[in-house]
Amino acid sequence: MDGSHWVGVKAIAQEMGRRGHKVTVVIPEISIRMGPGEHYDTLTFPVPYDQAYIESVMATNKDVIKRSSQSFTEKIRTKFSQVKRIAGFLHITAESLLFNDSLISHLAEQNFDAVLTDPMVPTGSLIARKLGIPTINLLRGIPCSLDIKSAGCPSPPSYVPRFFTRYTDKMSFKERTVNTLVAFLEPLLCRLMFWYFDEIAYRFLGEEIGVAEVLSDSAIWLLRMDFTLEFPRPIMPNMVLVGGINCNVRHPLPEDLESWVSGEHGFVVFTLGTMVSELPEETTAIFLDAFRQIPQKVIWRYSGKVPDGVPENVKLMKWVPQNDLLAHSGARAFITHAGSHGLFEGLCHAVPMVMVPLGGDQPDNAERLASREVGVVLDIYSITTESLLWGLNEVINDTRYKENIQTLSALHRDRPVDPLDLSVYWTEYVMRHKGAKHLRSAVHDLNWFQYFSLDVLALLATVVLVVVILSVQCLKLFIRKLGRKRKQD
Amino acid sequence: MDGSHWVGVKAIAQEMGRRGHKVTVVIPEISIRMGPGEHYDTLTFPVPYDQAYIESVMATNKDVIKRSSQSFTEKIRTKFSQVKRIAGFLHITAESLLFNDSLISHLAEQNFDAVLTDPMVPTGSLIARKLGIPTINLLRGIPCSLDIKSAGCPSPPSYVPRFFTRYTDKMSFKERTVNTLVAFLEPLLCRLMFWYFDEIAYRFLGEEIGVAEVLSDSAIWLLRMDFTLEFPRPIMPNMVLVGGINCNVRHPLPEDLESWVSGEHGFVVFTLGTMVSELPEETTAIFLDAFRQIPQKVIWRYSGKVPDGVPENVKLMKWVPQNDLLAHSGARAFITHAGSHGLFEGLCHAVPMVMVPLGGDQPDNAERLASREVGVVLDIYSITTESLLWGLNEVINDTRYKENIQTLSALHRDRPVDPLDLSVYWTEYVMRHKGAKHLRSAVHDLNWFQYFSLDVLALLATVVLVVVILSVQCLKLFIRKLGRKRKQD
Incomplete structure (x- = not known):
């Protein structure tokens, strides 16, 4: 991941290298800001675009801020074309890496112990699966909550505000309704965001598997989150909060x-x-x-x-x-x-x-x-x-x-371990133990109605219903018999 | 809490004292194993029983192991009388502390920064509420899941096995059904376990408040859990896992x-x-x-x-x-x-x-x-x-x-911070920040049907139903009109 996503990955890569690990960063020949750093090697792969193309993609950001003279439909159109351009850029980059056979075989030969990646663009996750290497994800979050879903983490819409809603954790009934609707729409949004990567996954891995399933195999989720910024919400055992990873890196001003x-x-x-x-x-x-x-x-x-x-x-x-x-x-x-x-x-x-x-x-x-x-x-x-x-x-x-x-x-x-040290710790942990399978929740073996116990509730409801019906029938029978008996008397 | 519950509390009390804090441990005059230690003061309160009484309560444990000659009803009776004896012992001890006015006023005068307690017996939690002091809980878990409920933590019965079931996180349909039933019964079990303490809470605090609500105000939950023993399950931001707190305390053999x-x-x-x-x-x-x-x-x-x-x-x-x-x-x-x-x-x-x-x-x-x-x-x-x-x-x-x-x-x-150090860290954290309110989830402001979005789902279902009914009615009307028109033609 390029742009601001690169900041955290670079910090961890440098610190891992400084501690004596062999770190190889795989980046496209041409990028916004990715490049060499201290204590790690870079491996570049060719891409079918030039710096001017990147700049043109970037420039769309300025168009989006164009002031309110635009009509609503124009705004939507501008936004849509921006998203399309960025998606195209990400897809080309991913394909240039994944279908570069000589590079992939070269990577396979290195016998890496772990892959550190930002799964917002799941290229790294796909390579990790192909090569059978455990994955550490570093991310801020995926807008359709694919990260939360893939980690098997509960996220009740009653107090966990969804992306784009601007809600806090204290919502009115109306807000909770909107938030729940957004939660219902998330799977659709995930389809829209990742359908092309699902297709790439099939082509690259040769197995019928989607991005969600690939991500659910991740060993550790390093989340650039902190509860001073985020609202308290459930987390899973393999989620580690490392928000504010660069806080302590400080130099005097020129x-x-x-x-x-x-x-x-x-x-x-x-x-x-x-x-x-x-x-x-x-x-x-x-x-x-x-x-x-x-x-x-x-x-x-x-x-x-x-x-x-x-x-x-x-x-x-x-x-x-x-x-x-x-x-x-x-x-x-x-x-x-x-x-x-x-x-x-x-x-x-x-x-x-x-x-x-x-x-x-x-x-x-x-x-x-x-x-x-x-x-x-x-x-x-x-x-x-x-x-x-x-x-x-x-x-x-x-x-x-x-x-x-x-x-x-x-x-x-005020945290027991500095977020950068904590990120390095869990990365090394995954290397030491070849993953973190014991932290992976059994929720991944359940489908959604099993997860919500809907099958069990259906059974229990049926049992209650049958008992009620039988009781009523017995009572009716009894009353009728009683009535008949009285008549006979 | 006495017995094995005391081990962890003592370890933290000693370490806090060693680091220069003033630690006061409040214990009954007579107990199973609680007593003085290094680096902390003890404050004892009188209790209306003697050592022989405690030994008689303890001896019931031996009765319970008596071999299979007992019939089922006998076993249940033995178990029940054991539970009753232990409960009586806990209630007397709690009341001896809570209604010891001079001791409570003495505690109030000390201006403590925090209370560390095992809420399995909520005496400490009640004192903390009365004196307005933030609480750190150290516990293994409360059998009716009152801890999980009070922390607002999701605990799906589909893969989180309940106490006493002996299930793992991978359950068959039958096991999931039983587990769900146990989950449904938990509130009842909580009532049974804590009704007397609910009553004590009312008498001691003078407010209409139950133990569950008192516990939901806890700042930090130090759980003597670890995912090498426990199965992966959701946790909340104010839950800290400190299972294996005494692992590194090691001496050579005599x-x-x-x-x-x-x-x-x-x-x-x-x-x-x-x-x-x-x-x-x-x-x-x-x-x-x-x-x-x-x-x-x-x-x-x-x-x-x-x-x-x-x-x-x-x-x-x-x-x-x-x-x-x-x-x-x-x-x-x-x-x-x-x-x-x-x-x-x-x-x-x-x-x-x-x-x-x-x-x-x-x-x-x-x-x-x-x-x-x-x-x-x-x-x-x-x-x-x-x-x-x-x-x-x-x-x-x-x-x-x-x-x-x-x-x-x-x-x-392999953990980033030693569990004892981590326990001390979060205890000091609560002292430094006078609690940890920003880690307390908004789930506490919701009632159970809001939490499960049942009101929202009811609204959405109603809307869908109304739309469907209206559509069907419109269609009927349209078909009828069409039919009439044809007849007229």
């Missing part, structure tokens, strides 16, 4: 940046993640207009064309050391798209947030933190200078937000 | 014992836990007869009258260093009543087991380990010299048992 950010009013960090590097002109103007009116300095990760009229307190940078900036004592607010990595960094360093979610899990993430009153959510499509100023003013000047996030941050950082 | 156990054939360790120190004469004779026929030496924890004809290879001792003996390389087999502490020690040191469960969770525990083929189960009520010899021969001479338990032991010992 000298020029350090001197620029220093000042009595502190500064604001503004990034929209790796997938969006620039905004439509009118949105940019709104942000600049708001920034002009605050005393804080603003560091904005912005890699597009530099707009006119950038105020003095704003610094546009193609790349920012986000974690180090947030760790700085001068950080007053964090304007973020509410991607999980950014949120965990903000949470780690207790910086209140103004969240402008763009898509994916971001609107849900944002609502979760907003429900804990550690930040505010603004709609990027209808944002105005006033709403942005209101948001910044709230989180910077109302001390409640800072206090709340300090409390939440203390809880988030 | 010199005389060391020299006695040494020998080419190794030795067998035989204990039946703290609750049973002697057996009926005829059962003792069977054991001695079997031991006479094996080349191994046998160390038997036995505190009753020494029987005649004890063979040379058998050593009866009032107390044995069980964990240190099992850790010895000469240990060939462990004859145990399958109490959880003993099993975890056997598992920790990879000693195959002959299990003779007596009651409580022991038959379930025994079946669990037997299903992993690390030991055999014998029925203490119908045991014979032959069956015992068969069992010992199996686990000592069939290398499969030793290999299996070595694999299972390696999995059991």
Whole structure:
């Protein structure tokens, strides 16, 4: 997985290598941000596209943020074509790896002890199955809950809010109804998301098996989750929570940046993640207009064309050391798209947030933190200078937000084992024991009506019904006999 | 909680004290085995019984093992009178503490940060609620699953075997039916087990609240469970698994014992836990007869009258260093009543087991380990010299048992944090953060039909029904009109 998904995989790969394991990372020749690192080898495979194609796929993110002039159908069309482009890109990449016979045989010869992969794109899982290697999954979650389903984990829709609903764990009757409907639709969504991979799985593995079944064989699920961000919900024995994996990786700021950010009013960090590097002109103007009116300095990760009229307190940078900036004592607010990595960094360093979610899990993430009153959510499509100023003013000047996030941050950082160490531990565990079969629940041997005991309930209901009917019949017979007897008397 | 329940509480109390916390253990003046230890203070309260009373309650355990001469109704009567005696003992002890006003006010004045308790007897939980102190529970499990219910944890009867059923996680349809029925009966069992405590709760707290509700406020559940013994099942975020808390506490054997156990054939360790120190004469004779026929030496924890004809290879001792003996390389087999502490020690040191469960969770525990083929189960009520010899021969001479338990032991010992350290960590966590509210699931705000979304399903079913009926009516109307029109034509 590319993009932000790569961050965690790279961190674990590097740490595993540093501890003396032989780590081989298999990546496409051309990618958004995947590449070599410390302590691991890379093995690249050719892909039938070039950097320009990737950039064109990425650029669709900007189209999606285009402001509200679009009609509803136009918006849907834009969204749909974006999803189609991204899916096409993922499928081509997966096929380029899976059907590269010489590479697959080369991998088979290495006798790997384990595969670490993000199963959101199940390429790694398919290779692991083909080569008979136990799998460790590192992921944030799959929107149709395929991860939860494949791990056999209960997820009652009565208090576990579904993806895209923006609900919390406390839902009204109406919300619970919608949430239950979404839960019913999840299998359909999974079909839509994975039908092509199901087909690839059949072609690659030569067995009648879907992605869900392949994933259900995973040894360990490293979930980039934490209950300071997520709401409490059931988990399974082979699920390990490693949210905030990069919190402690911290470096001092470069000298020029350090001197620029220093000042009595502190500064604001503004990034929209790796997938969006620039905004439509009118949105940019709104942000600049708001920034002009605050005393804080603003560091904005912005890699597009530099707009006119950038105020003095704003610094546009193609790349920012986000974690180090947030760790700085001068950080007053964090304007973020509410991607999980950014949120965990903000949470780690207790910086209140103004969240402008763009898509994916971001609107849900944002609502979760907003429900804990550690930040505010603004709609990027209808944002105005006033709403942005209101948001910044709230989180910077109302001390409640800072206090709340300090409390939440203390809880988030208070864990028996550092998430990166824990990830490495369970990866090594799978290598040592050739899997973790004793943690795999027996739920996988049941079909859905057995799982919900519907067959047992049907039997019990039948027994109760028969007993009731027989009793009533006996009673009737008895009353009739009694009546007859009386007549005879 | 006294007896084996005390072992874990004491270990944590000592370790907390060693780390510099002020630990006060509140215990009755007279008890089975509770008492002072290192690094903690004890506070005793008077109870209206003496040591002889406790011994008479304990002696009922021996009665229960009386051999099969008893008829079924007699057995039930014996069992019932035993349960009644134990319950009476627990209730008197609880009331002596809760209604000791000066002690309770003294406790209130101490401003404790946390209460550590075994909620199987909810005295500690009631005091914690009264004084408004967050609670850490340390327990093996409550037979009616009140712990699971109070933690809001899903427990599907389709693959989570219930207490007393002796089932594994792979059940036939018949077994699933029985298991589901037991699950249905659990609330009733809870009523039976806790009705008196519900009444005490009302008297002590002065609020209309039951034990279940008091427990649902617990901050952290330290469960003496491990998935090498238990079958994989869902857990909740505030449940922490600390099975095998005493595994690493190890000392060398006393010199005389060391020299006695040494020998080419190794030795067998035989204990039946703290609750049973002697057996009926005829059962003792069977054991001695079997031991006479094996080349191994046998160390038997036995505190009753020494029987005649004890063979040379058998050593009866009032107390044995069980964990240190099992850790010895000469240990060939462990004859145990399958109490959880003993099993975890056997598992920790990879000693195959002959299990003779007596009651409580022991038959379930025994079946669990037997299903992993690390030991055999014998029925203490119908045991014979032959069956015992068969069992010992199996686990000592069939290398499969030793290999299996070595694999299972390696999995059991391979944990990111030592269970005792983990217990202390979460206890300190609760003290640092004054509870762990963010780990408490929203399931507690739902009633049972909301939890199972039954209200939502009823609405959805109604909607579907109305739509179907309306469609059928419309279709009828349409057909009728069509028919009339045709007639008119």
